[in-house]
Amino acid sequence: MTKIYGIGVGPGDPELITVKGLRILRSCGVVAYQSAVGHSSVARAIVADYLRQEQIEVAYHLPRALSGEGVDYDRAIAPILPYLDQGQDVAVLCEGDPLLYGSFMYVFTRLRSQYPIEVIPGVCSPLVAAAVLGLPLSYRQEVFKIIPATAPVERLKTELGTVDACAIIKLSNHFAKVRSVLTELNLLHRAFYIERATMEEQKVIPIELVDPQNVPYFSLILIPTQSVL
Amino acid sequence: MTKIYGIGVGPGDPELITVKGLRILRSCGVVAYQSAVGHSSVARAIVADYLRQEQIEVAYHLPRALSGEGVDYDRAIAPILPYLDQGQDVAVLCEGDPLLYGSFMYVFTRLRSQYPIEVIPGVCSPLVAAAVLGLPLSYRQEVFKIIPATAPVERLKTELGTVDACAIIKLSNHFAKVRSVLTELNLLHRAFYIERATMEEQKVIPIELVDPQNVPYFSLILIPTQSVL
Structure with a gap:
């Protein structure tokens, strides 16, 4: 029976896909991936060298809506459906x-109730x-x-107030808000910033020097453990 | 210069190692792995089929001490050192x-200050x-x-009291304590139990039916999101 595979391709370095992910990616007749409207697909770029010429590629577009409200997701993923109806296995990259x-x-x-x-x-x-x-x-025990x-500022404060270690993701235009909370909670000296880890454009910047106007979606702040082993 | 590679081999299925992890694992002259005293190495078992006969294998033993107190970690990892001193690259499995x-x-x-x-x-x-x-x-935003x-019961209550979604790991003989906290916080109906995921002995058991006396270290409870997309 036709099957959908959701394949995690990892964060950037093409070699950080799993052996299983790579095997299944190459075995499927159809490879689907999402991209923001007007942008090329990050997931496709990660696995570009693994794709076979005879594989059919299907792009679908998910708006990056914060709340998801007003987005017609059924319509967004519709481009995948004809291939499933034809009985083809589809690898969906992520x-x-x-x-x-x-x-x-x-x-x-x-689609999990149908395939x-x-x-x-x-x-x-x-x-x-x-x-x-x-x-x-x-x-x-950490x-x-x-x-x-x-997340809202109050939630950030609650979660960071009891933090042992964490990653703060999806920074984009929320960086200034996060840095201000970290400063208030006296956590800034424990925080490390990195963007596009293992992608070609990877950057590590001291957190005090990050320009809040230039923080991409694929960036994060790490607060590592303070334990000494 | 001689180098140490720390390779994450994934949780059980040998195909869930990354392409990079597999390449480097096979390229090293020496492969090291830890095991609890008296047990074979779980990490070694995961990659057993990938090992080359000419690779030197080095086992070292870390006691599974909760606090780490009283454990001589310098001595525990000492078996790796002679190979590094000989200039060999060492892949340490995890x-x-x-x-x-x-x-x-x-x-x-x-060892990071030395190699x-x-x-x-x-x-x-x-x-x-x-x-x-x-x-x-x-x-x-979850x-x-x-x-x-x-972790202590009070910490479990604090973290689970504000939970969107979580994994509770290292269950072993702490399962009864965790289940009691989940019950108290009315979270038990949201909790899923699995042990040794993707290993040969994988088991999925309804959480009410888990025998607290028979919960292995490689088990976890998932509380997934409640959001509907």
């Missing part, structure tokens, strides 16, 4: 991991940022949090 | 990801559990927490 803040979830929740879906997990960006920066994240910068 | 609760961190923090170390991130267990269970973890079951 940056990082498909089920952790991944664009694949919009496909997953809509078998297998998810191939991927390396998520906090782990890659830690590897690039050389920072152990968390040990033993809680590790992944906090979207898009 | 289940899941090396820097997120990984046994590799004991090697990393001790160049490159960390190859791995897929961590919450992502794999979500893929096996077919559960989207978190969306949009905070995702990784909470060790070994």
